[in-house]
Amino acid sequence: MFHFTHPVPLSLYVHMPWCVQKCPYCDFNSHALRDSLPEEQYIQQLLNDLRQDAPLVRGRPLVSIFFGGGTPSLFSPRAISSFLLQVQELLPFSEGIEITLEANPGTLEHHDWQEYQFAGINRMSIGVQSFQDHLLKRLGRVHSSEEAYRAIQYIKQAGFRSLNLDLMYGLPDQTQAEAIADIERAMSLQLPHLSWYQLTLEPNTAFYIQPPRLPDDESIWAMQQEVLPRLNAAGYQQYEISAYAQTGKECQHNLNYWLYGDYLGVGAGAHSKITDLREQVVYRSYKTPHPKHYLRATERFAASHKQVQLSELPFEFMLNALRLYQDIYMPWFTERTGLPMSFIENRLAEAIQRGFLEYQDPYLRTTDLGKRFYNDLVQIFL
Ligand SMILES: C[S@@+](CC[C@H](N)C(=O)[O-])C[C@H]1O[C@@H](n2cnc3c(N)ncnc32)[C@H](O)[C@@H]1O
Ligand code: SF4
Numbered sequence: 289m290f291h292f293t294h295p296v297p298l299s300l301y302v303h304m305p306w307c308v309q310k311c312p313y314c315d316f317n318s319h320a321l322r323d324s325l326p327e328e329q330y331i332q333q334l335l336n337d338l339r340q341d342a343p344l345v346r347g348r349p350l351v352s353i354f355f356g357g358g359t360p361s362l363f364s365p366r367a368i369s370s371f372l373l374q375v376q377e378l379l380p381f382s383e384g385i386e387i388t389l390e391a392n393p394g395t396l397e398h399h400d401w402q403e404y405q406f407a408g409i410n411r412m413s414i415g416v417q418s419f420q421d422h423l424l425k426r427l428g429r430v431h432s433s434e435e436a437y438r439a440i441q442y443i444k445q446a447g448f449r450s451l452n453l454d455l456m457y458g459l460p461d462q463t464q465a466e467a468i469a470d471i472e473r474a475m476s477l478q479l480p481h482l483s484w485y486q487l488t489l490e491p492n493t494a495f496y497i498q499p500p501r502l503p504d505d506e507s508i509w510a511m512q513q514e515v516l517p518r519l520n521a522a523g524y525q526q527y528e529i530s531a532y533a534q535t536g537k538e539c540q541h542n543l544n545y546w547l548y549g550d551y552l553g554v555g556a557g558a559h560s561k562i563t564d565l566r567e568q569v570v571y572r573s574y575k576t577p578h579p580k581h582y583l584r585a586t587e588r589f590a591a592s593h594k595q596v597q598l599s600e601l602p603f604e605f606m607l608n609a610l611r612l613y614q615d616i617y618m619p620w621f622t623e624r625t626g627l628p629m630s631f632i633e634n635r636l637a638e639a640i641q642r643g644f645l646e647y648q649d650p651y652l653r654t655t656d657l658g659k660r661f662y663n664d665l666v667q668i669f670l
Contacts, residue, residue, distance in 0.1 A: 305319055315492055334554050345379065345562060348379070350381055401442050411539075464503075527612060575590055
């Protein structure tokens with residue numbers, strides 16, 4: 289009863305693990321750059337890593353590539369271009385492939401942004417966090433609000449039509465008026481995509497060890513109540529808890545993650561999830577996390593490689609897909625878990641009966657109640 293028939297859409301994630309300095313709230317695999325960037329050496333290792341994994345996905349076209357970090361914009365357009373050219377020799381690109389690069393406005397002076405476009409990047413994701421200088425300082429950011437604003441203008445002028453801006457809210461001592469002002473400034477730039485994250489205190493960060501004073505739950509709720517209608521009125525639809533897009537401008541790379549597509553991860557600490565049609569199994573793996581060790585790796589880049597158990601597949605699919613605030617096309621459940629819908633029939637019935645889900649063949653939708661009680665909802669599929 290467990291059978292994969294179709295290749296699952298495939299994305300490539302490329303991790304760039306260095307930043308100008310480490311932000312005190314950040315638990316990503318990112319490291320302050322102390323010496324010069326080992327650009328050539330790292331690109332070579334990324335390619336060695338990819339060559340090792342390419343046979344697992346041979347012939348399958350890439351629907352998206354995402355350079356994430358860290359701060360990928362520390363890497364020159366020339367390095368990105370040379371990497372992409374060599375990727376294309378290993379794996380075909382599908383028509384309309386989305387290729388995103390995460391950029392920090394603090395790296396503005398280093399490159400000509402248009403060169404990234406010539407290198408093949410067609411989507412930029414800019415980490416701004418806030419447009420208030422005093423908050424940027426509290427967040428340990430390496431750029432001012434003005435520099436962020438200028439970077440966005442340059443990137444727009446360079447001709448990128450697909451753009452995302454990262455903002456955070458619930459910042460140390462942030463007022464409701466400041467959170468609204470940030471969103472209004474972002475909306476005035478008329479970018480097609482906004483990510484609006486609530487700041488969380490993550491273990492292993494400076495903020496966790498010495499927590500700043502954050503707005504209380506009531507203020508956070510008030511910020512959300514004020515901001516969501518503004519975003520909707522400006523034409524942004526929320527399609528995931530932190531993601532807002534104009535129609536048709538959703539991030540294809542993230543959608544592929546959330547819809548349980550496959551992704552190959554290269555670079556320090558990068559994660560992969562690959563469906564092997566020949567062996568009829570799903571693998572998860574991640575690469576050696578520390579950049580120093582990754583740079584030195586000679587034979588194996590993977591630090592862990594394991595098979596996902598049959599019993600875990602429905603939960604994994606639901607955990608991801610139910611984050612989306614849009615209809616889920618359920619034939620993808622069978623395509624991407626290899627299991628028939630009958631496998632989750634009883635659990636679906638329970639979730640529908642409790643008012644968390646609605647099913648209108650072939651689409652599944654999370655109700656407002658389901659969104660509010662997301663944790664209870666996904667537990668049903670555990
Ligand atoms: C890898 S960073 C992206 C780009 C680049 N490194 C930068 O910061 O400019 C991804 C995004 O995650 C968000 N983020 C990071 N740490 C967070 C935290 N503790 N809570 C909420 N959002 C966070 C930030 O908005 C950040 O821009
Ligand atoms: S938030 Fe971005 S710039 Fe700051 S440390 Fe994390 S990855 Fe680096």
